[in-house]
Amino acid sequence: MKITFMGAGSTVFAKNVLGDCMLSDVMHDCDIALYDIDKDRLEESELLITKMNENVNQGRAKVKAYLGVENRKEALRGADFVVDAIQVGLYEPCTVIDFEVPKKYGLRQTIGDTLGIGGIFRTLRTIPVLHDFAEDMAEVCPNAWFLNYTNPMAMLSGYMQRYTPIKTVGLCHSVQVCANTVLNDLGMTEHVDKTSHLIAGINHMGWLLEIRDANGNDLYPEIRRRVAELFARMDAGEKLEDRDLVRLDYVRRFGYYCTESSEHNAEYNPFYIKAKYPELIERYNIPLDEYPRRCVNQIAGWKKQKEELFAGGEITHTRTHEYASHIMEAMITNKPYKIGGNVLNRGLITNLVKDACVEVPCLVDGMGIHPTVVGDLPVALAGMNMTNINTQLATIEAAVTRKREDIYRAAMLEPRCAAELSIDDIIAMCDDLIAAHQAAGFMKEYQ
Numbered sequence: 051m052k053i054t055f056m057g058a059g060s061t062v063f064a065k066n067v068l069g070d071c072m073l074s075d076v077m078h079d080c081d082i083a084l085y086d087i088d089k090d091r092l093e094e095s096e097l098l099i100t101k102m103n104e105n106v107n108q109g110r111a112k113v114k115a116y117l118g119v120e121n122r123k124e125a126l127r128g129a130d131f132v133v134d135a136i137q138v139g140l141y142e143p144c145t146v147i148d149f150e151v152p153k154k155y156g157l158r159q160t161i162g163d164t165l166g167i168g169g170i171f172r173t174l175r176t177i178p179v180l181h182d183f184a185e186d187m188a189e190v191c192p193n194a195w196f197l198n199y200t201n202p203m204a205m206l207s208g209y210m211q212r213y214t215p216i217k218t219v220g221l222c223h224s225v226q227v228c229a230n231t232v233l234n235d236l237g238m239t240e241h242v243d244k245t246s247h248l249i250a251g252i253n254h255m256g257w258l259l260e261i262r263d264a265n266g267n268d269l270y271p272e273i274r275r276r277v278a279e280l281f282a283r284m285d286a287g288e289k290l291e292d293r294d295l296v297r298l299d300y301v302r303r304f305g306y307y308c309t310e311s312s313e314h315n316a317e318y319n320p321f322y323i324k325a326k327y328p329e330l331i332e333r334y335n336i337p338l339d340e341y342p343r344r345c346v347n348q349i350a351g352w353k354k355q356k357e358e359l360f361a362g363g364e365i366t367h368t369r370t371h372e373y374a375s376h377i378m379e380a381m382i383t384n385k386p387y388k389i390g391g392n393v394l395n396r397g398l399i400t401n402l403v404k405d406a407c408v409e410v411p412c413l414v415d416g417m418g419i420h421p422t423v424v425g426d427l428p429v430a431l432a433g434m435n436m437t438n439i440n441t442q443l444a445t446i447e448a449a450v451t452r453k454r455e456d457i458y459r460a461a462m463l464e465p466r467c468a469a470e471l472s473i474d475d476i477i478a479m480c481d482d483l484i485a486a487h488q489a490a491g492f493m494k495e496y497q
Contacts, residue, residue, distance in 0.1 A: 051077060051080045051081070051130050051131075051378075051382065052080065052081040052082075052083065052128050052129045052130050052131075053068070053071060053077075053080055053081070053082050053083070053129065053130070053131045053132075053133065053378070054082075054083040054085060054125050054126050054129040054131070054132045054133070054191075054194075055067065055068060055082065055083065055084050055085065055132075055133045055135070056085050056086075056125075056132060056133065056134045056135065056136055056183065057085070057086060057134065057135040057136035057137065057200070058084035058085055058086045058091075058092055058095045058096075058099075058115070058135075059086040059088045059091030059092055059094075059095060060095075060135045060136075060137075061091065061094055061095045061098055061352075061356075063135050063199070064084070064095050064098075064099065064135070065095075065098055065099065065102060065365075065367065066367075066370045066372055067133055067135075067372055067374045067375065068082055068099055068102075069102055069106065069367030069369070069370075070367075070369050070370055070372060070374065070375035070376075071111075071374075071375045071378065072102070072103060072106055072107040072110075072111055072367070073106060073107075073367065073368075073369045073375075074375050074378070074379050076379055076382050076383055077111075077375070077378060077379065077382070078107055078108075078110045078111065079110045079111060079112075080111050080112075081111070081112045081114075082099065082103075082111055082112065082113045082114070083114055083115075083116055083125040083126070083129065084096055084099065084113065084114070084115045084116065084125075085115075085116045085117075085121070085122060085125035085126075086115075086117065087117070087118055087119065089117055092115050092117055093115070094356065095115070096113065096115040098365060099113050100113050101365045102365045102366070102367055105364065105365055105366055106365075106366060106367050119182075122182075122183075122186055123186050123189070123190050126183075126186050126187055126190050126191050126194075127190040127191060128190065128191055129187075129190075129191040129194045130191075130193075130194055130195070130378075131194060131195050131197060131374075131377075131378050132183075132187065132191070132194050132195070132196050132197065133197045133199065133374055134180075134183070134196060134197065134198045134199060134200050135199045135200060136176070136179065136200050137200070138172075138175045138176045138179050138492060139172075139175055139487070139490065139492040141342070141345035141346070141349065143486075143490040143492070144171075144172070144175060144487065144490065144492055145162070145168075145341065145342060145345060146342065147171075147483065147486045147487060147490065148162050148167070148168035148171055148172065148483070149162060149168065149339060149341075149342055151479065151482050151483050151486055152167050152168070152479060152483075154479075154482070155471055155475050155478070155479045156325055156470060156471070157466065157467065157470055157471060157479070158323060158338045158339070159317055159338070159339070159341075160313045160314070160316055160317050160323070160336060160337055160338055160339070160340045160341065161313055161314050161317065161340060161341040162317070162341055163201040163202060163341060164201050164202045164203065164204075164253070164254050164310075164314060164318070165202070165254075165317065165318050165438050165441060165442075165464065165465075166317050166318075166464060166466055166467075167461060167464065167466075167467055167479065167480075167483070168341075169201075169202045169205070169441075169445075170441065170445050170448075170457070170460050170461060170464065171483050171487060171493075172201065172202055173202050173205040173206065173209075173445045173446070173449060174445065174448065174449055174457065174487075174493060175487060175492045175493050176200065176202075176206055177205075177206065177209050177446070177449040177450075178449070178494060180206060180209060180210060180214075181213075181214070183196075183216075184196075184210060184214035184215070184216045187216050188214070188215055188216065192215070192216075193217075194216070194217070195217050195218075195219070195377070195381070195418075195419075196210060196216045196217060196218040196219075197219060197221055197373075197374050197377065198210065198218060198219070198220045198221065198392075199220075199221055199222075199374075202442070202445075203220045203222055203253040203254070203392055203407075204220070204252055204253045204254075204392060204406075204407040204409075204438075204439075204442050205407070205442045205445050205446055206220070207219070207220030207253075207392045207393075207407050208392075208394070208405070208406070208407035208442060208443075208446055209446050209449065209450075211393070211394045211407065212394065212405065212446070213446075213450060217418070217419075219377075219389075219391045219392060219393060219412070219419050220253060220391065220392025220393075220407065220409075221372075221373045221374065221377075221389070221391065221392070222253055222254070222309070222310075222390070222392070222409070223371075223372070224253075224254065224256070224309040224310045224311075225249055225256060225309055225389075225390030225409065226371045226373070226390070227371070228247075228249060228256070228258055228307070228308075228309045229245050229247045229249075229258060229261055230242050230243065231294070232258065232261075232273060232297075232301075232307045233245070233269075235293070235294055235298070236273060236276045236277070236280075237276070238269070238272065238273070238276070241263050241264075241269060244263065244264045245261050245262060245263060245264070245269065246260075246261075246262050246266075247259075247260055247261040247262070248260040248411065248424075249309060249390055249409070249411070250398075250399060250408070250409065250410045250411070250424040250427065251308070251309070251399070251408065251409055251427065251431065251435050252402075252406065252407070252408055252409055252435050252438060252439060252442075253309075253310075253392050253407070253409050254308075254309060254310035254314050254315070254318070255308050255309070255310065255315065255318060255434065255435055255438060256308060256309035256310075256390065256409040257306045257307070257308055257309075257427065257428075257431050258306055258307040258308065258309070259306065259424075259427070259428075261273070273301065273307070274301060274302075274305070277298050277301045277302050278302065280293070280298060281298070281299070281302055284333075290335070291335065292335070293335065294311060294312045295312055295333075295334045295335050296312035296313075296315045296316045296322055296334055296336070297310075297311065297312050297315060298312075299334065300315070304428075304430050304431060304434065305428070305430075306428070306431060309409070312334070312335070312336070313336065313337050313340050316334065316336045317466060318437075318438055318465065319434065319437065319465050319466070320465045320466055320468070320469030320470075322334050322336055323336060323338070323466065324469070324470070325470060373389045373390075373391075376389070376414075377389065377414050377419070380414040380415055380416075381414060381415070381416055381418070382416075383416070384415050384416030384417075385415070386413050386414065386415045387413075387414045387415075388411060388412070388413055388414075389411075389412050389414055389419075390409055390410070390411060390412070391409070391410065391411075391412035391419060391421065392407050392408070392409050393407065393408065393410065393412065393419070393421045394406075394407060394408075395407070395408040396421075397423060398410050398421050398422070398423055398424055399424050399425070399426070399427055399432070400423075400424075400425050400426050401426045401427055401429070401432045402427070402432055402435060402436065402439065403436075403439060403443070405443055406435075406439045406442070406443070407442070410422060410424055411424075437465045438465070440463045441460055441461075441463045441464045441465075444456065444459050444460035444463050445457075445460040447460070448460050448496075452494065452495070452496050452497060453496060453497050454480075454481075454484065454496040454497060457480050457484070457496065458476065458477050458480055461476045461477075461479070461480050462476055467479075484496060
C-alpha cells in the first residue's frame with residue numbers, strides 16, 4: 051500500500067498522520083511518498099518521518115521524498131491514498147496580502163482561511179494547484195482516495211468532487227472534539243467521552259444537532275440553561291475572558307452549538323465584527339488578525355520545536371484523533387468506521403442546495419465512504435449555512451470560469467463584505483487583491 055503526502059513540509063501534521071498509519075496493525079510496511087516544493091522543509095520532514103519509522107515501526111515502512119513539480123507524478127504514481135495538506139502562497143506573501151489589502155477598506159478578519167475575502171482568495175490560488183494534482187492522479191493513480199485537509203475545506207473539496215474524477219473526502223479536526231469542547235467549557239465534564247451525538251451542516255459551521263449522555267438523556271436542556279446563566283452574568287457586566295463566546299452565543303441565539311471555534315465563526319456572519327459597534331470585539335473576545343499572529347509564532351517556534359523533536363534522535367508518536375489513518379484502515383480491513391466527512395450534498399441535507407459540500411456522518415468500509423442522510427436542518431441553521439454556501443459556490447465558479455466578474459460576485463455574496471462595504475468598494479478591493487497576488491506570482495490571469 052502506498053500513501054502520498056502532498057505538502058509534506060507541514061512537518062508536525064505529516065508526523066501525526068503518518069505516525070498514526072505506522073501504528074496501525076495493517077499499515078506497518080506501507081510505502082510513504084513525501085512531496086513538497088520547499089527543499090528545506092521537505093528534507094526536515096523526510097528526516098523526521100524516517101527517524102519515527104525507525105523508532106515506532108522498526109523501520110518497516112519505506113519513506114521517500116519527492117521535490118518539486120517535476121517529480122510530482124512519481125510521488126503520486128501507484129498511490130492508494132493521497133493526503134493533501136498544502137498552503138499555496140504560505141504566510142508570506144499571500145496570507146499577508148489577504149489581511150493587509152482588505153484593511154485598507156476597513157475590513158478586518160480573524161483567520162481568513164475558510165470564508166471571508168481571505169477564504170475567497172485562498173481558494174482562487176489553491177484550486178489551480180488541485181486541478182494539476184487531479185490531472186496527475188487521473189493518469190498515475192486513478193483509483194486513489196484524496197483525503198483533503200487543506201482549507202478552505204468546503205470550496206476545495208467541493209471543487210474536487212464536482213470538477214474532477216478523483217474520489218475525494220474533506221476532513222477536519224473539529225468534528226471529533228466538538229461535543230467534548232462544549233461539555234468542558236460548561237463544566238459538564240462527567241459526560242466527556244461518554245456521549246452520543248449527531249453533527250451536520252458545513253465545514254466549520256457543522257451543527258451539534260443532538261447530544262445525549264450514556265443513558266440516552268438529552269443534554270441540550272442543561273447546556274442551554276448553563277449558557278443562559280453565563281450570558282446573564284455577562285449582561286450584568288462581568289467580563290468573561292478566555293471563553294468561546296461566539297459559539298456559546300450561537301446556542302443562545304440559534305439554539306445549537308457548532309463545530310469550529312469562535313475566532314473562526316466570528317467572521318462567517320455579519321453579527322460580531324462590525325465597524326459601527328467596535329465594543330463587540332472586546333465583549334465577545336474576538337481576536338482580530340489572529341491567523342497572522344499565529345503564523346508568526348509558528349514560524350518562530352518551529353526552530354525550537356525542530357530542535358526538541360530531533361534531540362537525541364528519539365522521535366516517538368502516540369496515535370491521534372485524526373481521521374486519515376482510520377479511514378485507510380477501514381478500507382483495507384473492511385471494518386466499518388464512522389467519520390464526519392465533507393461530501394457533496396446529494397440529498398443528504400434536504401434543505402441545502404445539491405452542489406454544496408456538506409459535513410455529515412459517513413460510514414467507511416472496504417467499499418469506500420458512505421454518507422448518511424440527515425434530512426432537514428432547523429430553518430435558522432440552514433439559513434446560516436446558506437449564507438456561507440452562496441459564497442463557496444460562487445468562488446468555485448470563479449475559479450473555473452477565470453472571470454473577474456465572478457470573483458466580484460463571490461465577494462458581493464460574502465456576509466461580512468456585504469455588511470461592511472459598498473459594491474464599488476468590494477470590486478475595488480478585489481481588483482487590488484488580484485493585482486497583489488498576481489504580482490506575487492500566485493494567481494493566474496482573470497478575464
